[in-house]
Amino acid sequence: MSHTIRILVIEAQALTRLGIKSILEESDELELIDDAGNSVDGFAKFKHLHPDVTILGLRFPDSCSIDDLQKYFAEDPHAKVIVLAEHAGDAEITKALRKGAAGYICKDISPEELVKAIRTVAAGKKYIPDEIVRVLSQNLGQEELTPAEANVLRMIVGGMSNKEIAFTLDISENTVKSHIQNIFGKIGVSDRTSAATTAIKRGLVRVDL
Numbered sequence: 001m002s003h004t005i006r007i008l009v010i011e012a013q014a015l016t017r018l019g020i021k022s023i024l025e026e027s028d029e030l031e032l033i034d035d036a037g038n039s040v041d042g043f044a045k046f047k048h049l050h051p052d053v054t055i056l057g058l059r060f061p062d063s064c065s066i067d068d069l070q071k072y073f074a075e076d077p078h079a080k081v082i083v084l085a086e087h088a089g090d091a092e093i094t095k096a097l098r099k100g101a102a103g104y105i106c107k108d109i110s111p112e113e114l115v116k117a118i119r120t121v122a123a124g125k126k127y128i129p130d131e132i133v134r135v136l137s138q139n140l141g142q143e144e145l146t147p148a149e150a151n152v153l154r155m156i157v158g159g160m161s162n163k164e165i166a167f168t169l170d171i172s173e174n175t176v177k178s179h180i181q182n183i184f185g186k187i188g189v190s191d192r193t194s195a196a197t198t199a200i201k202r203g204l205v206r207v208d209l
Contacts, residue, residue, distance in 0.1 A: 004028075004029055004030070004031045005029060005030050005031065005052045005053060005118060005119070005122045006031050006033045006049070006051050006052045006053075007024060007030060007031065007032050007033060007051055007052065007053050007054070007055065007118060008032075008033055008034055008035070008036075008042070008045060008046055008049055008051035008053075008054045008055070009021070009032060009034075009035040009036075009054075009055045010035070010036045010039065010041075010042030010043075010045075010046070010054065010055070010056050010057060010065075011035070011036075011037070011055070011056075011057035011084060012037055012038065012057050012059065012060045012061065013057070014037060016057070016084075016107055017035045017037065020032070020035075020055065020114070021035065023111045023114055023115065026111070027115060029119075030115065030118060033049050033051055034049055038060055038061075039060045039063045039065065039068060042056070043068070043071065043072070043075075046072060046075065046076075046079075047075055050076065052080065052122050053080045053081075053082060053118050053121050053122050054072070054079065054080065054081045054082070055081075055082045055084050055118075056069075056072075056081050056082065056083055056084065057084050057085075058083055058084060058085040058086070058092065058096075059085075059086075065083060065096075066083070066092060066095045066096050066099060069081065069096065069099040069100055069101060070099060070100075072100075073099075073100050079100075080102045080121045080122060080124075081100070081101050081102055081103075082101065082102060082103035082104070082105060082117060082118070082121055082127065083096045083101045083103070083104045083105070084105055084106075084107060085104065085105070085106055085107070086106065086107055087106055087201075087203075092203035093128070093132055093203075097126075097128075102121040102125075102126055102127065103117050103120070103121045103126060103127035103128065104127075104128055104132060105117050105127070105129060105132075106129070106131075106132070109129065113129060117129075144186075145183060145186060145187075145204065146182075148179060149179050149182055149183050149186070150204070150205070151169065152165055152169075152176060152179040152180060152183065153183050153195065153199050153204060153205055154199075154205045155168065155169075156180070156183075156192055156195055156196055156199070157195075157196045157199050157200065157205050162176045162177060162180070180192075180195075183195060187199070187202070187204070
């Protein structure tokens, strides 16, 4: 690609932004045009600068980027957005790609692979690293949770008992038990602890640290 690829980085962690900046400075064809540490400033800069590629952190104190993706594409239907996450949670990958993300990478990505991801997305192609493809393939064929089941799973992760879940949702304990059995079957676990661990690992629920 002959022209310079203009890149905007929107990421909450300053150290991560600095690391990406240092990588981009090593390439003559990649130019960091600006960066932002929160979603509001980031979107404002996106509208003003019209970057070729936007690297968008998955989580901010005030939002989750997957929920915000539609506004980027409403502003620019041809926007090329790479979602930058802490880990390869397959539920979040699927959501990001469904909502139009052109790539999904993790923060432990190598400098060489980051450059490859940017070049690939700038050329109009999708970029998903091999490790993330493996995570996705491991869970192919598993049914998605219903909204009610996802809600119950969030409460399990939060440490709530069946009785507490029933009270909070204003449903019977038998209904809660039915939801839990369905959840166990769909995500391939047999107890609450495994369900909570799997939910966090796969990004089925959000945990604000």
